[in-house]
Amino acid sequence: MSNTAKRTNPTKVITGIVRLSYANVWEPKSINGGAEKYSVSIIIPKSDMKTLNAVNEAINAAIEEGKGRYGGKIPNKAALKLPLRDGDVDRENDEAYANSYFINANSITAPQIVDKDINPILDRSEVYSGVYARVSVNFYAFNTNGNKGVAVGLGNIQKIKDGDPLGGKSSAADDFATDVDEDFLS
Numbered sequence: 570m571s572n573t574a575k576r577t578n579p580t581k582v583i584t585g586i587v588r589l590s591y592a593n594v595w596e597p598k599s600i601n602g603g604a605e606k607y608s609v610s611i612i613i614p615k616s617d618m619k620t621l622n623a624v625n626e627a628i629n630a631a632i633e634e635g636k637g638r639y640g641g642k643i644p645n646k647a648a649l650k651l652p653l654r655d656g657d658v659d660r661e662n663d664e665a666y667a668n669s670y671f672i673n674a675n676s677i678t679a680p681q682i683v684d685k686d687i688n689p690i691l692d693r694s695e696v697y698s699g700v701y702a703r704v705s706v707n708f709y710a711f712n713t714n715g716n717k718g719v720a721v722g723l724g725n726i727q728k729i730k731d732g733d734p735l736g737g738k739s740s741a742a743d744d745f746a747t748d749v750d751e752d753f754l755s
Contacts, residue, residue, distance in 0.1 A: 579630035580708045581724070585620040588612040590665055590735050591673075592698045594680055594726060607723055608675035611704055612656065615668050624653055624672065627708040631719045635710020639717060650718030652708065665699075665735050674706045674723035681725040696728055698735040703727040 590610040597605035613620050628651060632643055652673065656666030682690045690696060705724030711717070 578707070580627045580634065582620070582623045582627045582706050582708070584611065584613065584623075584704045584706070585617045586701050586729050587614075587617075587620070587704060588665065588669075588732060588735075589696070589700050589702055589704075589726070590671075590698050592696065592700070594682060594696060594723075595693045597677070597679075604677065606675040606677055607679055608673065609704070609723060609726075610671050610673050611706070612666055612669045612671045615670060621653075621670060624670075624708075627706075628653065628719050631708040631710050635712075635719070638710045638712040644717060648717065650716060652719055652721045672706065672721050674704070674721040676723040680723055683725070683727050685727065685729060687727070690728060696726065699732040701729045701732050703729060 588611075590612055591608065592610075593606075593608045597607050599605045600608070613624070615621070632639075632646070632649070636643055653670055654672070656663070656669040656671050660666035660671070682696050684690055684695075696702070704726050707722040707724060708719050709722060711720050
């Protein structure tokens with residue numbers, strides 16, 4: 570089903586090819602002392618208008634569905650905390666976010682992680698920050714402690730292809746590719 574086709578759930582989006590960052594998809598982690606959750610920052614190229622349009626439609630649908638949480642009426646969109654952020658503005662010093670938008674998604678339940686053929690990926694080294702994937706996400710309204718907005722629930726992840734790891738972590742192969750100094754122990 571395409572993102573532009575009529576969706577049965579107007580708040581659910583299956584992205585085009587995006588890049589994963591801050592990928593805590595194998596083990597839940599606590600952020601700022603909160604509940605442990607699986608989470609990922611989803612980097613969407615600004616050129617992927619199909620995904621961006623679907624995200625904006627889902628945000629609008631979540632706001633409409635969330636009227637009850639907002640006291641029965643839809644607040645001014647400018648007063649809401651919205652999940653779609655501009656990487657050139659909010660992460661201007663991070664090259665991975667250049668010319669992209671991003672959303673942060675999380676879930677208390679583990680996402681299913683599959684390959685291009687929809688076979689489960691069990692090797693944790695296969696999906697990491699920097700990998701290219703498609704992701705299912707669900708947008709929902711919130712009104713907590715006076716903060717109103719739309720948040721993003723993490724669904725499932727389909728790895729499409731490898732990418733350069735983000736976060737400055739190098740592989741053991743890169744670290745130890747040089748010859749060992751034979752005189753080191755003598």
